[in-house]
Amino acid sequence: MNTYDVAFVGGGLIGVSAAFELASRGLQVVVLDRQDPGREASWAAAGMLASGLDDPEAAPLVPLTKESLRLYPAFIAAIEEASGKSTAFAREGTLEIFFGPSGEAGCKSFVSQHRSLGLLAEPLAREAAHEMEPALAPGAVAAAWLPNEATVDPRLLMHAAISAARARGVELRANCTVTALLREGDRCAGVIAAGEKIASRHVVIAAGCFSAELGAEFARFAPTRPVRGQMVALRNSSVRIRRVLRSANGYLVPRTDGHIVAGSTLENAGFNKRVTPEGLQKIMHAAVELVPALAGAEIIESWAGLRPGTPDDLPILGSTDLPGLMVASGHYRNGILLAPVTAKLVAAWITGERIDVDTRPFSSQRFAHRVAQRI
Numbered sequence: 001m002n003t004y005d006v007a008f009v010g011g012g013l014i015g016v017s018a019a020f021e022l023a024s025r026g027l028q029v030v031v032l033d034r035q036d037p038g039r040e041a042s043w044a045a046a047g048m049l050a051s052g053l054d055d056p057e058a059a060p061l062v063p064l065t066k067e068s069l070r071l072y073p074a075f076i077a078a079i080e081e082a083s084g085k086s087t088a089f090a091r092e093g094t095l096e097i098f099f100g101p102s103g104e105a106g107c108k109s110f111v112s113q114h115r116s117l118g119l120l121a122e123p124l125a126r127e128a129a130h131e132m133e134p135a136l137a138p139g140a141v142a143a144a145w146l147p148n149e150a151t152v153d154p155r156l157l158m159h160a161a162i163s164a165a166r167a168r169g170v171e172l173r174a175n176c177t178v179t180a181l182l183r184e185g186d187r188c189a190g191v192i193a194a195g196e197k198i199a200s201r202h203v204v205i206a207a208g209c210f211s212a213e214l215g216a217e218f219a220r221f222a223p224t225r226p227v228r229g230q231m232v233a234l235r236n237s238s239v240r241i242r243r244v245l246r247s248a249n250g251y252l253v254p255r256t257d258g259h260i261v262a263g264s265t266l267e268n269a270g271f272n273k274r275v276t277p278e279g280l281q282k283i284m285h286a287a288v289e290l291v292p293a294l295a296g297a298e299i300i301e302s303w304a305g306l307r308p309g310t311p312d313d314l315p316i317l318g319s320t321d322l323p324g325l326m327v328a329s330g331h332y333r334n335g336i337l338l339a340p341v342t343a344k345l346v347a348a349w350i351t352g353e354r355i356d357v358d359t360r361p362f363s364s365q366r367f368a369h370r371v372a373q374r375i
Helices: 011-025 058-084 103-116 126-132 155-165 207-215 216-221 279-292 294-297 335-351 368-373
Strands: 002-009 029-032 094-098 122-124 142-146 171-173 178-184 187-193 196-205 227-235 244-246 251-254 260-263 298-309 318-319 325-329
Touching: 002 011, 002 187, 002 207, 011 029, 011 058, 011 325, 011 335, 029 196, 029 318, 058 155, 058 335, 094 103, 094 126, 103 122, 122 126, 126 142, 126 335, 155 171, 178 196, 178 216, 207 216, 207 227, 207 298, 207 325, 227 279, 251 279, 279 294, 298 368, 318 335, 325 335
Parallel strands: 002 029, 002 196, 029 171, 094 244, 196 325
Antiparallel strands: 094 142, 122 142, 178 187, 187 196, 227 260, 227 298, 244 251, 251 260, 318 325
16 A cells, blocks of 8 residues: 555645645655546636635635735746746736726725725726727726736646646646545545555645535535636737736636637536536627627637635635544635645645644634535
């Protein structure tokens, strides 16, 4: 039976980044994925690195997103150095665009909310916004400038993270579905994957929306659910944007190859990853509202990913009441952004280092009893 210091159940960016962090500290680490690592939510993401809120209920997340955004440059540097691959990380800021009669009031409220959370945001005159992004719709009535926001190409980042982890000695196993936990007395001592017993001093559940599907003992600690997000990649050689353009209806994210990624939907469609006409119509409406010239763009790719939601749509992070078992899952719409801070936290918990981030709002214990009653 193979023995490791840490076994990760799930090979998305969260699991691979934390594995890289731990292996860089000399630990023996294995990552187990039900298919090829990195081909689920991480692969489907847009790559916006925004520390603001989509929902006021997510306010407890802001200190975590701010810290992760602060860590991102060093995180990227380490990944790129170890892998020799580019991730297309860029800090060009974001323009939040407002339309309609209530646009100016909406912009003021948006800027005020961000500032109250300690986030940089400033109102921008329409003329200044159009000067920054000439393709922006003339119908925009107000804009907010978010200078700290950044972007990364999630697919390039995933490739680089996998290569970096392997360069540090991480063992990544594809098509290796975990079916059960191993126990020694009252502690977790490993997993059973693809019929093989794998011993490990620590096990980390990082399987995204599939965490709860691994079985009742996993669902108790990681009650995740899939939330479908449809996406479109557009190409129009006459349209260029330099930075993220975002509105209440959707967003546009530029890629280094000139393509523009447009998104997204939020759908409770189970594990169905189909792209639908309704979803595409919603995305294209938002895209053309932001940049009218995209009405004639070529759709070069469309896809859907499954975000890992939780009962309160906040991540599940930290130890469980089963010694040796930890959770790093349920990052919902922020998995790419939160990868650096999650990796640091997991490594600190496992190695016994001090951490300065309050993770109590994300404890798995907050709904363990509720889930236990259902299973």
